[in-house]
Amino acid sequence: MTDNLTLEDIARLAGVSRSTVSRVINEQESVSDEVRQRVRQVISETDFRPNQAARTLVTRRTYVIGLVIPRSTSTFFADPYFPRLTMGIAEACNRANYSLSLYLFHTEEDEKRLFPRITRKGLVDGIIIQATQAADVLFTQIAKSDVPYVVAGRPLNAPNVSYVDVDNVAGAHNAVRHLIRLGRRKIAHIAGPRDTTVGLDRIEGYCKALSESGLAIDENLTAECDFTEEGGYYSARRLLAQKPDAIFVGADMMAIGAMRAVREAGLRVPKDIAIVSFDDLPPATLSNPPLTTVRQPIRRLGLKLVETLLDIIENGPTPPRRVIFDTELVIRESCGERR
Amino acid sequence: MTDNLTLEDIARLAGVSRSTVSRVINEQESVSDEVRQRVRQVISETDFRPNQAARTLVTRRTYVIGLVIPRSTSTFFADPYFPRLTMGIAEACNRANYSLSLYLFHTEEDEKRLFPRITRKGLVDGIIIQATQAADVLFTQIAKSDVPYVVAGRPLNAPNVSYVDVDNVAGAHNAVRHLIRLGRRKIAHIAGPRDTTVGLDRIEGYCKALSESGLAIDENLTAECDFTEEGGYYSARRLLAQKPDAIFVGADMMAIGAMRAVREAGLRVPKDIAIVSFDDLPPATLSNPPLTTVRQPIRRLGLKLVETLLDIIENGPTPPRRVIFDTELVIRESCGERR
DNA sequence: AATGATCTTGGGAGCGCTCCCATTTCGGGG
DNA sequence: CCCCGAAATGGGAGCGCTCCCAAGATCATT
Numbered sequence: 001m002t003d004n005l006t007l008e009d010i011a012r013l014a015g016v017s018r019s020t021v022s023r024v025i026n027e028q029e030s031v032s033d034e035v036r037q038r039v040r041q042v043i044s045e046t047d048f049r050p051n052q053a054a055r056t057l058v059t060r061r062t063y064v065i066g067l068v069i070p071r072s073t074s075t076f077f078a079d080p081y082f083p084r085l086t087m088g089i090a091e092a093c094n095r096a097n098y099s100l101s102l103y104l105f106h107t108e109e110d111e112k113r114l115f116p117r118i119t120r121k122g123l124v125d126g127i128i129i130q131a132t133q134a135a136d137v138l139f140t141q142i143a144k145s146d147v148p149y150v151v152a153g154r155p156l157n158a159p160n161v162s163y164v165d166v167d168n169v170a171g172a173h174n175a176v177r178h179l180i181r182l183g184r185r186k187i188a189h190i191a192g193p194r195d196t197t198v199g200l201d202r203i204e205g206y207c208k209a210l211s212e213s214g215l216a217i218d219e220n221l222t223a224e225c226d227f228t229e230e231g232g233y234y235s236a237r238r239l240l241a242q243k244p245d246a247i248f249v250g251a252d253m254m255a256i257g258a259m260r261a262v263r264e265a266g267l268r269v270p271k272d273i274a275i276v277s278f279d280d281l282p283p284a285t286l287s288n289p290p291l292t293t294v295r296q297p298i299r300r301l302g303l304k305l306v307e308t309l310l311d312i313i314e315n316g317p318t319p320p321r322r323v324i325f326d327t328e329l330v331i332r333e334s335c336g337e338r339r
Numbered sequence: 340m341t342d343n344l345t346l347e348d349i350a351r352l353a354g355v356s357r358s359t360v361s362r363v364i365n366e367q368e369s370v371s372d373e374v375r376q377r378v379r380q381v382i383s384e385t386d387f388r389p390n391q392a393a394r395t396l397v398t399r400r401t402y403v404i405g406l407v408i409p410r411s412t413s414t415f416f417a418d419p420y421f422p423r424l425t426m427g428i429a430e431a432c433n434r435a436n437y438s439l440s441l442y443l444f445h446t447e448e449d450e451k452r453l454f455p456r457i458t459r460k461g462l463v464d465g466i467i468i469q470a471t472q473a474a475d476v477l478f479t480q481i482a483k484s485d486v487p488y489v490v491a492g493r494p495l496n497a498p499n500v501s502y503v504d505v506d507n508v509a510g511a512h513n514a515v516r517h518l519i520r521l522g523r524r525k526i527a528h529i530a531g532p533r534d535t536t537v538g539l540d541r542i543e544g545y546c547k548a549l550s551e552s553g554l555a556i557d558e559n560l561t562a563e564c565d566f567t568e569e570g571g572y573y574s575a576r577r578l579l580a581q582k583p584d585a586i587f588v589g590a591d592m593m594a595i596g597a598m599r600a601v602r603e604a605g606l607r608v609p610k611d612i613a614i615v616s617f618d619d620l621p622p623a624t625l626s627n628p629p630l631t632t633v634r635q636p637i638r639r640l641g642l643k644l645v646e647t648l649l650d651i652i653e654n655g656p657t658p659p660r661r662v663i664f665d666t667e668l669v670i671r672e673s674c675g676e677r678r
Numbered sequence: 679a680a681t682g683a684t685c686t687t688g689g690g691a692g693c694g695c696t697c698c699c700a701t702t703t704c705g706g707g708g
Numbered sequence: 709c710c711c712c713g714a715a716a717t718g719g720g721a722g723c724g725c726t727c728c729c730a731a732g733a734t735c736a737t738t
Contacts, residue, residue, distance in 0.1 A: 004460075006694055017718045022696065030716055047483070052461035053395035054694035057723050062392070064440070078621055083422040090443040094453060099462070101403070102441045104429035114433060121343075122391035122724090123438070144386070229625060256625060282417055286568060286595060288627065345724055356688045361726065369686055393724035396693050461694090 005048045014042045025050060056122055064099040065309060066124040070111065070135045079227055079253050080281040081298065082130075085152065088302020089128060096310060098125075111138065119145035126309045131155045131163070133195040148312040150321070152305055154197040162312060162321040164304045168198055168278075171294040171327035172205025175276045176248050178292070178329060180213050183339030184246035184274055188221040190235045190258055192250045199224070202250045202278060218242075225254070232257030240265050246274040246335075252284045255291055259334070270336030280330050289333035297325050344387045353381040364389060395461055403438040404648060405463040409450065409471050418566055418592050419620040420637065421469075424491065427641020428467065435649060437464075450477065458484035465648045470494045470502065472534040487651045489660070491644055493536040501651060501660040503643045507537055507617075510633040510666035511544025514615045515587050517631070517668060519552050522678030523585035523613055527560040529574045529597055531589045538563070541589045541617065557581075564593070571596030579604050585613040585674075591623045594630055598673070609675030619669050628672035636664050 007025075011018045016035055023031050024039040031039075042048075056062050067089055069082065086102070093100040101124060105111045115138060118124060127142060129135055131153035139158050142149050151163035179187050189206045192199030207217050223239050225231030232254030239247065240261065249255040255277035262273050269275050269289060277284065280295035308321050346364075350357045355374055362370050363378040370378075381387075395401050406428055408421065425441070432439040440463060444450045454477060457463060466481060470492035478497050481488050490502035518526050528545045531538030542561065549556050562578050564570030571593030578586065579600065588594040594616035601612050608614050608628060616623065619634035647660050 007696095008694080011718095018695085019697090019718060020716085023717090026696085032716065035716085049455070049459040049484075051396070051694050052459055053392045053401070054461065054723090055696075056392035056461075057390070057396055057694080057725085058696045060723085067441075078419075080417075080419070080422075083419075086441070087443060090441060091445055094443070094445065094449050097453075097456070099456075100441045100443075102406075102425070102429060102439045104426060104433070104439075106430055106433065110433050114436075116388065117436070117438075120388040120391055122393065122395075145388075229621075260625075282568070283622070283625075286599075286622075346726095347724080357725085358688060358727090359686085362687090365726085371686065374686085390724050393693090394726075396695085396724080397726045399693085 005046055007050065010039065010042050010046065010048050013046070014039045060121075062099075062122060062125050063097060064101055064124045065093060065306070066101045066103055066118055066127045068103045068105070068115075068118065068127055068129040068135075068138070070105050070130060070132050070138060079251070080283065081251075081279060084281070084298040085302050088299040089306055090302075091299070092303045092306035096306065098306075098310075115141060119147050126150070126313045128152055128305050128309055131165075131197060133193070148309065148317060150305055150309045150312060152301070154201070156195065156197055160320050162308060162317065164301055164308055164321075164323040164325075165197075166296045166301065166325045166327050168201035168327075169205040169208070171278060171296075171329075172202040172248065172250075173209045174205075174327070174329050175278065175292075175294050176206050176209035177212075178331075179246045179248065179274055179276055179335060180209065180215070182274065182335060182337070185215065186221070186242075186244045187215070187246045187248060188223070188239045188242065188244035190232055190239070190247060190249045190254050191222055191224045192227055192254075194224055199250065206248055227251045227253060229253050229257035229260075233261045236261035237265075240267070244273065246276070249275060249277040252277050252279040252281045252291060252293055255293070255334075256283055256287055259287060269334050274336045275334040276329075277334075284330075284332070287334075292332045292335035293330055295328045295330045297327075301325060344385055346389065349378065349381050349385065349387050352385070353378045401438075401461060401464050402436060403440055403463045404432060404645070405440045405442055405457055405466045407442045407444070407454075407457065407466055407468040407477070409444050409469060409477060418590070419622065420590075420618060423620070423637040424641050427638040428645055429641075430638070431642045431645035435645065437645075437649075454480060458486050465489070465652045467491055467644050467648055470504075470536065472532070487648065487656060489644055489648045489651060491640070493540070495534070495536055499659050501647060501656065503640055503647055503660075503662040503664075504536075505635045505640065505664045505666050507540035507666075508544040508547070510617065510635075510668075511541040511587065511589075512548045513544075513666070513668050514617065514631075514633050515545050515548035516552075517670070518585045518587065518613055518615055518674060519548065519554070521613065521674060521676065524554065525560070525581075525583045526554070526585045526587060527562070527578045527581065527583035529571055529578070529586060529588045529593050530561055530563045531566055531593075533563055538589065545587055566590045566592060568592050568596035568599075572600045575600035576604070579606070583612065585615070588614060588616040591616050591618040591620045591630060591632055594632070594673075595622055595626055598626060608673050613675045614673040615668075616673075623669075623671070626673075631671045631674035632669055634667045634669045636666075640664060 007018045007021045011021045021039055024036050090100050126148035129151055131151050151161055154163055154165045155161055191203050210217050220242055223235035225235045236258035249258050259269055262269055267273055276292045278294045280293045284291040284293045304323050346357045346360045350360045360378055363375050429439050465487035468490055470490050493502055493504045494500055530542050546556050559581055562574035564574045575597035588597050598608055601608055606612055615631045617633045619632045623630040623632045643662050
């Protein structure tokens, strides 16, 4: 068990040549049944495992894909979004017999030091990279290293790039329209950072719904913050001064924070203030009241990212692939009834 | 940029030999400053990256460690525990210049098919594996493949194995003692599965605290379930029939569920029923009321796991390393005041 | 000026695999 | 019974690197 067997050893034991053993392992046709069986026997008896590095050296394939999560990780993993996405990606990798390497960057220094390692040949066959403002620097590096890659979420300043995203504009639009339909007229928005497309797109959907219904867009009704519970809390406190009758919040975690602020102000959800948010992660069901929220198909996002990346690995990066998933408004209690 | 440079190419461009370039890259001493600089220049001009597979083939080191999360992943990533642990592990990997490969198994079939791949030579230098009942089968496999490994959490039936865990017995003991100190006398327990050491150890701590204080141990006051919010909810509903005045819950997520059940029964936390739980994950702060809970040093757990694994890789698996971290009771509102 | 000792450099060998081409084996038709 | 094409098998070359040993350069010492 502690030995270091090679193809040659197996060949000797089975009384055949190295090439034949290789053929058996790689399930190629032209091997007689009798020989194939004998070799298989020896392989299982010796518990032989071919050396992956040697294979990679000649085939130029590692069967590993990298998942890169740029800086601001701290925010990331506090949010259940990323674990979910990771699960979807891992599931697809398992299915395709790929390994998944996780690169969580904590600091800019991490990125500077580690990123070149990733794009080194022989480490990964391709990369899935999360779109963030911090990622923008990495895009140029990654592009020039010609490692195949695909972006999770729409990148901000990167044309000709393949990505998989959800339709944030339509999702937000739909959510706000729902609030309007229910009779709310002074709808505030707690937005994600404006230097992310997620933040921008949801603002766009929000504005679109307002103007379609002839409602004024008031700059003071939009607050911008990061995707944390804390951020939502403080943003809501600020917005409450404007006396809105509803808030469209750009993420579930922020909505949890916002509801805390509303409660502390002595107001009630949904009676005084209706709330609709985005994501539909577990906290949305558990909160009190449960959140009406725009569901993202996170698992499918993960699966599609892997599928797209493998396609790019196989067939090259042109033309850029773009996949946009639809969202679905899940109605619970935080938005209230029609007035 | 699209070329496939080798050491030999760099050597030619710099007017030196392959060996010298190798020395420069591996930061070995005996290279004159002038030559070193010239080679570095060429490397950065050409953006050369050495081929990792070729290196691995000769050095027998991949600089990759694998994180294996056995089946029941679905539970895992719904719980913020694993993302946190993963972050700690990733941080330590970054620091040590290792890559982290994530193996999330969803089904038993995954394990059967994928696990042999992982223990294949040339894929990882070592493995961190989460202790679960499902992991037990894997231990034997992993052990006989002689890939270095370390277990996260105390494994159930595995002597001579290295692991890193927190002191679950002491943590639970301390939590329950706190409830007793506050004047509670009929303390129920919602336990994790009895086929995990986490479940068992916390039960042990619970019983220990009761008997120390001369309180009877009533089987009907302990409910067992998985680590989910739902599980906590239904367990609490069952336990409420016994009219306890406190519940020690084996995990924050279950405590959230338990509080929901208590609320629905028209009782109040902590007035009617005091609650103390285990983990101190973000939901513990966000819940209403905030949870008194036993804090686990999850990040440190992750760092130590990597440190231990690297030690084993370097110096061999004997003697087995065992690290047990202390926990800390974080007092918030769910346990109430002294009666 | 010659001699070691030390520092620097070059090239061969080999890691374990896949791929290609050459060779052997086999079976059926003339 | 021989010949030829197809199927099965073997072995060389080479992937890009590290490691080792030998050779060349450099310098102080006698």
